[in-house]
Amino acid sequence: xxxxxxxxxxxxxxxxxxxxxxxxxxxxxxxxxxxxxxxxxxxxxxxxxxxxxxxxxxxxxxxxxxxxxxxxxxxxxxxxxxxxxxxxxxxxxxxxxxxxxxxxxxxxxxxxxxxxxxxxxxxxxxxxxxxxxxxxxxxxxxxxxxxxxxxxxxxxxxxxxxxxxxxxxxxxxxxxxxxxxxxxxxxxxxxxxxxxxxxxxxxxxxxxxxxxxxxxxxxxxxxxxxxxxxxxxxxxxxxxxxxxxxxxxxxxxxxxxxxxxxxxxxxxxxxxxxxxxxxxxxxxxxxxxxxxxxxxxxxxxxxxxxxxxxxxxxxxxxxxxxxxxxxxxxxxxxxxxxxxxxxxxxxxxxxxxxxxxxxxxxxxxxxxxxxxxxxxxxxxxxxxxxxxxxxxxxxxxxxxxxxxxxxxxxxxxxxxxxxxxxxxxxxxxxxxxxxxxxxxxxxxxxxxxxxxxxxxxxxxxxxxxxxxxxxxxxxxxxxxxxxxxxxxxxxxxxxxxxxxxxxxxxxxxxxxxxxxxxxxxxxxxxxxxxxxxxxxxxxxxxxxxxxxxxxxxxxxxxxxxxx
Numbered sequence: 001x002x003x004x005x006x007x008x009x010x011x012x013x014x015x016x017x018x019x020x021x022x023x024x025x026x027x028x029x030x031x032x033x034x035x036x037x038x039x040x041x042x043x044x045x046x047x048x049x050x051x052x053x054x055x056x057x058x059x060x061x062x063x064x065x066x067x068x069x070x071x072x073x074x075x076x077x078x079x080x081x082x083x084x085x086x087x088x089x090x091x092x093x094x095x096x097x098x099x100x101x102x103x104x105x106x107x108x109x110x111x112x113x114x115x116x117x118x119x120x121x122x123x124x125x126x127x128x129x130x131x132x133x134x135x136x137x138x139x140x141x142x143x144x145x146x147x148x149x150x151x152x153x154x155x156x157x158x159x160x161x162x163x164x165x166x167x168x169x170x171x172x173x174x175x176x177x178x179x180x181x182x183x184x185x186x187x188x189x190x191x192x193x194x195x196x197x198x199x200x201x202x203x204x205x206x207x208x209x210x211x212x213x214x215x216x217x218x219x220x221x222x223x224x225x226x227x228x229x230x231x232x233x234x235x236x237x238x239x240x241x242x243x244x245x246x247x248x249x250x251x252x253x254x255x256x257x258x259x260x261x262x263x264x265x266x267x268x269x270x271x272x273x274x275x276x277x278x279x280x281x282x283x284x285x286x287x288x289x290x291x292x293x294x295x296x297x298x299x300x301x302x303x304x305x306x307x308x309x310x311x312x313x314x315x316x317x318x319x320x321x322x323x324x325x326x327x328x329x330x331x332x333x334x335x336x337x338x339x340x341x342x343x344x345x346x347x348x349x350x351x352x353x354x355x356x357x358x359x360x361x362x363x364x365x366x367x368x369x370x371x372x373x374x375x376x377x378x379x380x381x382x383x384x385x386x387x388x389x390x391x392x393x394x395x396x397x398x399x400x401x402x403x404x405x406x407x408x409x410x411x412x413x414x415x416x417x418x419x420x421x422x423x424x425x426x427x428x429x430x431x432x433x434x435x436x437x438x439x440x441x442x443x444x445x446x447x448x449x450x451x452x453x454x455x456x457x458x459x460x461x462x463x464x465x466x467x468x469x470x471x472x473x474x475x476x477x478x479x480x481x482x483x484x485x486x487x488x489x490x491x492x493x494x495x496x497x498x499x500x501x502x503x504x505x506x507x508x509x510x511x512x513x514x515x516x517x518x519x520x521x522x523x524x525x526x527x528x529x530x531x532x533x534x535x536x537x538x539x540x541x542x543x544x545x546x547x548x549x550x551x552x553x554x555x556x557x558x559x560x561x562x563x
Contacts, residue, residue, distance in 0.1 A: 021125070021126055021146075021148075021150070022125075022520070022521040022523075022524035022525070023122060023125050023126075023150075023521065024125075024185070024497055024500065024501055024518075024521050024522060024525050025185070025186055025500050025501035025503075025504035025505045026501055026504075026505045026507075026518075026521070027122065027150050027151070027152035027505075028151050028152050028153060028505075028506065029150070029151045029152075030148055030149075030150050031148060031149045031150075031151075032146065032147070032148050033100075033101070033102060033146075033147035033148055033149070035102060035147070036102070036146075036147060037101075037102025037103060037146075037147040038100070038102060038103075038144040038145055038146055038147055039100050039101060039102060039103060039104060039105055039106065039144070039145050039147065040141070040142055040143060040144045040145065041068070041070055041081075041083065041106070041127075041141070041142040041145075042070070042081070042140070042141050042142070043069070043070060043071065043140050043141070044081055045070060045072060045081050045082060045083060045105070046072065046073050046074065046075020046076070046079060046081065046082045046083070047060060047061065047072040047073070047074060047075060047082070047083045047084075047085070048074070048075050048076055048077045048078075048079070048082060048083070048084045048085065049085045050077070050084075050085060050086045050087055051087070052087040052112065052113045052116075053085035053086065053087060053110070053113055053116045054113070055113055055117060055253050055254070055255065056085055056108070056110075056113065056116045056117040056119075056120045057085060058253070059117065059120060059253070059254070060072060060083070060085075060120055060123075063124075064120075064123070064124050064127065064131050066134065066135060067130060067131050067132065067133045067134065067135065067136065068127065068130065068131055068136060068140060068141065068142050069136035069139070069140030069141070070140060070141070070142065078104075078105070078107065079105070080104055080105070081104070081105055082104075082105040082106075083105055083106045083107075083108075084105065084106070084107040084108070085107075085108050085110075085116050085120075086107065086108070086109045086110075086116070087109070087110060087111070087112060087113065087115075087116065088109040088110065088111060089111065090111075091109065091110060091111030091115060091153070092111045092115070092153050093111045093112040093114060093115060094110075094111065094112065094114050094115050094118060094153060094154050094157070094188075095110065095111045095115050095151075095152065095153035095154075096108055096109060096110040096111070096115040096116060096118055096119030096122070096150075096151075096152055096153075097109045097110075097119070097149065097150070097151050097152075098119045098122055098123060098149070098150040098152075099148075099149045099150075100126075100145045100146065100147050100148050100149075101147060102147040106123060106145070108120060108123065111153075113255065114188070114255040115153075117183075117254065117255045118152070118154075118186050118255075119150075119152070121183065121184060121185075121186055122150060122152065124184070125525075125528065126145055127142050127143060127145070128142075128143050129527040129528050129530065129531045130531065132184075132528045132529075132531035132532050133531045154186065154503070154504045155503065155504060155505060155506050155507075156457070156470075156471065156472035156473060156503050156504075157188075157471055157472055158188075158189050158420055158471045158472025158473070158474065158503075159186065159187045159188050159189060159472055159473070159474070159500065159503035159504060160182075160187055160188070160189025160190065160191055160259075160420070160472065160473075160474035160475075160503075161178075161182060161187060161189070161190065161191065161474055161475045161476075161477060161492075161496060161499075162191035162192075162193055162261075162422070162474055162475070162476040162477060163175070163178060163190070163191070163192065163193065163477050163479075163488075164193040164196070164476075164477060164478045164479045164480075165192070165193060165194060165201050165479070166193055166194065166195055166196035166197075166198055166199045166200070166201055166263075166270075166479075167196060167198050167199070167295070167478065167479045167480045167482075168479040168480070168482055168483050168484075169199065169201060169235075169236065169237035169238075170479075170485075170488070171237070172239060172243045172246065172247065174485050174488075175192075175247055176246075176247065176250050178190075178488075179247070179250055179251050179254060179256055180254070180532075181493075181496075181532070181534065182254075182256060183254040183255070183256060184528075184532070185496065185497060185500035186500060186504050187256070187496075187500055187503070188255060188256050188257060189256065189257050189259060189472070189474060190251055190256050190257070190258050190259065191259045191261060191332060191474060191476075192247075192258055192259065192260045192261060193261045193263070193332075194239075194260055194261055194262060195261070195262050195263050195267070195268075195270065195271065196263055196267045196270065197267050197268065197269035197270055197291070197292040197298040197300070198217055198220075198269075198270065198291055198292050198293070198295075199214065199215055199216075199217060199236055199237075199238075199270050199291055200214035200215050200238065200270045200271055200274065200291075201215060201237065201238045201239060202238060202239050202244060202260075202319070202322075203238055203239065203240045203241055203243075203244075204314075204315050204318050204319075205241070205318065206314050206318060207274070207275065207311070207314065207315065209274040209275060210270075210271060210274050210275075210315075211238040212274070213273055213274040213290075213291075214270040214271055214273055214274035214291055215236045215237060215238040215270070215291075216234055216235070216236035216291065217234065217235055217236060217270075217290065217291035217292065217293050218234055218290055218291075218293060219231060219232045219233065219234070219235070219293045220235045220293055221293060221294040221295060221480075222483075222551060223441050223481060223548075223551040223552045223553065224295065224441065224443055224480070224481060224552050224553050224554040225294050225295040225296050225480075225554075226552055226554055227551060227552035228552070229551060229552070230293075236291075241322060244322045244323070245322060248322065248323055248324070248327050248328070251327060252326070252327045257327055257328065257329070257330070258323060258327055258328050259328065259330045259331070259332050259384060260319060260322075260323050260328060260331060260332065261331075261332035261333070261334060262312070262315060262316070262319065262331075262332075262333060262334070263333070263334030263335075263336070264302055264312060264333050264334055264335070264368065264372070265301050265302040265304070265308075265335075265338050265365060265368050266297075266298070266301045266302075266334070266335075266336065266337050266338030266339065267298065267334055267336070267337065267338075268300065268301060268302050269289055269291060269292045269298050269300045270291040270292070271302075272286050272289055272300055272302070273286075273289040273290050273291050275311070276289070277307060278302055278303065278307070278308050278311060279300055279301075279302065279303055279342075280300075280301070280303045280342040280343070280345075280346045280348070280349065281303070282346050282347055282348055283342045283345045283346050284300070284342070286300070295480040297337045297339060298339075299339050299341055299342060300342070301338050301339060301342055301343070302368075303346070303348060303349065304343065304348075304349050304352045304364050304367070304368060305348065305352070309371060312372070313375060316331070316372070316375070316376070319331070320379060320381065325380050325381060328381075329380075329381060329382060330381065330382050330383075330384045330399065331376055331381050331382070331383060331384065332383075332384040332385065332401070333369065333372055333383055333384070333385055334385060334386060335365070335369050335385035335386050335388050335389040336385075336386035336387075336388045336403070337386075337388065338365055338388065340361035340362070340365075343361045343364060344361060349361070349364065352364065358392070359392075360392075362391045362392035363392045363393070364392070365388075365389075365391065365392055366389070366391065366392030366393045366394075366395070367392075369383070369385060369389050369395050369398070370393075370395040370396075372395075373395030373396065373397050373398050374395075374396075376397075377396075377397050382397055382398075382399060383395060383397060383398045383399070384398070384399045384400075384401060384420070385398055385399075385400065385401065386400075386401050386403055387400050387401065387402045387403060387404055387407075387408025387409065387412070388404075388408075390408055390411060390412060394412065394415065394417060398417060399417065399418040399419065399420065399471070400412040400417055400418070400419050400420070401419075401420045401422055401474075402419055402420065402421050402422065402423060403422050403423060403424050403428075403476065404423070404424060405423050405424070405425065406421065406423055406459050409421050409423075409459070409470065410459055410461065410462060410466075412469070413462055413466045413467070413469040413470055414462070414466050416469065417469060418469050418470075418471045419469055419470050419471065420470075420471060420472055420473060420474055421457040421458070421470055421472075421473045422473060422474050422475070422476050424444070424445075424476075425445050425447070426447065426451070426452065426455045427447070427452060427455060427473065427474070427475045427476060427499055428444060428445075428447065428475075428476050428478065429447070429475050429476065429477050429491050429492050429495055429496065430443060430444065430476075430477060430478045430479070430480070430481065430482065430491055431443060431444030431445050431446070431447045432444060432445075432446055432447070432553070432555055433446070433447065433448060433449070433491075433495065433537055434446060434448060434541065435555070436541055436542075438541060438542055438547050439541075439542065439553075440481075440487070440490065440542060440546060440547050440548035440551070441481040441548050441551050441552075441553045442553040442554075442555045443480075443481055443553045443554045443555065443556075444554070444555070444556055445556055445557070446555075447495070449494060449495055449498055449519075449539075450498075450515050452475075452495045452498040452499055452502070453498040453501065453502065453513060453515055453518055454510040454511070454513055454515070455473075455498075455499070455502055455510070456502075456509070456510045457470055457472070457473040457502065457503075458470045472503060473499070473502065473503050474499075474503075475492070475495070475496055475499045477491065477492055481551075481553065485535075486535045486546070489534050489535035489536060490535055490536065490537050490542070490546050491537075492536075493529060493534050493535075493536035493537070494522055494525070494526075494529070494536050494537065497522060497525060498518065501518065519539075
């Protein structure tokens with residue numbers, strides 16, 4: 001293999017190309033060894049894992065070793081023909097240094113176990129597409145690795161993806177698969193949207209009707225809500241306690257934090273259908289509700305009563321047991337798209353506004369979120385909410401997911417609150433990827449691969465101190481028009497690869513980014529995705545079986561600026 005090219009700053013450079021390793025996300029630097037040379041792991045290569053690197057050790061042996069037919073037997077540090085994993089506290093926690101030494105082996109140093117694990121992801125890419133398979137496809141062994149040193153560290157600590165499993169349920173095995181895909185791209189946050197109007201997806205033992213009733217809807221809209229098509233069979237599913245424990249443990253093994261979301265006080269019809277007393281019973285007959293069978297903003301919201309507060313405290317007590325603080329320090333409580341019409345018509349809600357002295361319905365929602373912010377803080381967790389939680393006043397410890405553009409995030413950061421930038425017009429991966437009429441069920445704004453790559457999470461109007469509160473970014477994947485895994489794959493990839501580089505690499509300003517180089521490196525990444533069985537959107541557009549002719553979407557037009 002050709003040697004890598006020395007770089008300062010992100011390598012816009014392969015497994016191997018003329019400009020170096022074709023890696024995504026781009027690392028900070030790649031330096032070829034002065035004397036050249038190479039190393040090829042084989043059946044006799046040993047693996048040494050220092051304390052703190054056990055998760056990377058297990059992953060390398062069970063995933064990369066299994067793919068290449070290499071046992072990676074335990075061995076000594078820096079022994080000939082070895083792979084050595086070390087923690088180096090002089091490095092930043094998620095930083096790593098990967099060194100390939102001619103004829104000797106590979107060493108990965110990380111500032112923590114997480115840094116070592118991200119270095120292992122880079123090693124897998126260097127080893128080529130066969131390292132991404134589940135079992136060997138040829139004789140045991142690996143390709144020659146050019147002698148080199150790769151130094152790398154992430155730009156943001158929050159690099160994530162939100163997956164909506166409420167609109168369309170994602171089977172546990174596919175959640176685990178998605179966690180593997182996040183890890184492969186050095187993404188470290190899985191935002192798990194578990195409840196909405198259309199379904200409640202997590203078992204709560206003290207409130208069994210949430211899944212007995214709330215997880216099943218009578219039928220489902222096919223396409224956008226303006227579509228005339230319906231799937232008339234009942235639809236649903238949920239995760240048991242043990243399913244959740246398995247998902248959380250699987251994520252933790254890959255150094256991924258899980259952010260569970262229980263949406264309140266809006267997007268709650270499935271919960272109200274299960275327990276009608278949670279709704280505004282003095283305005284509508286909540287006992288007639290079922291989990292919603294279509295999409296959009298639902299008028300049925302939680303009542304601002306002590307009964308509702310106690311109910312959701314019970315839900316959260318169970319949730320915190322399933323999502324321990326070391327994996328889930330953040331709990332997302334939604335707070336978005338909460339229509340106030342029922343509260344305006346409710347004598348109970350109006351009396352509550354007067355009693356609390358909060359002024360109006362926006363103040364009532366702020367009181368609602370502040371209550372749970374305090375409740376979570378007392379238990380060592382942090383509340384996250386969509387940017388509507390700014391309305392009526394932001395809870396003291398809250399983190400904002402800025403989705404309606406940048407404005408909410410700018411306001412929150414200036415006020416000293418942490419922000420995850422995820423504006424709808426930039427990183428909503430359910431939105432269409434081109435204006436080609438063959439795009440399947442096209443909804444939302446056009447968000448091309450290039451526009452995602454040129455997304456900048458930190459707005460230029462923030463001062464350096466305020467910019468520090470932008471703790472990262474994530475892509476959001478809402479599944480109203482994604483009925484099965486193939487649709488999720490198509491919408492998410494390869495755009496998530498671009499978002500991963502935005503979140504990890506120290507890139508130039510949006511207009512100065514070398515998109516052609518990213519495309520070149522992505523060209524080497526497609527065979528890796530093929531080996532993993534990912535049904536991504538090809539660069540030339542949807543394949544015949546990826547189209548959904550005749551299913552109505554809802555494309556929108558809007559400017560798509562870099563910032």
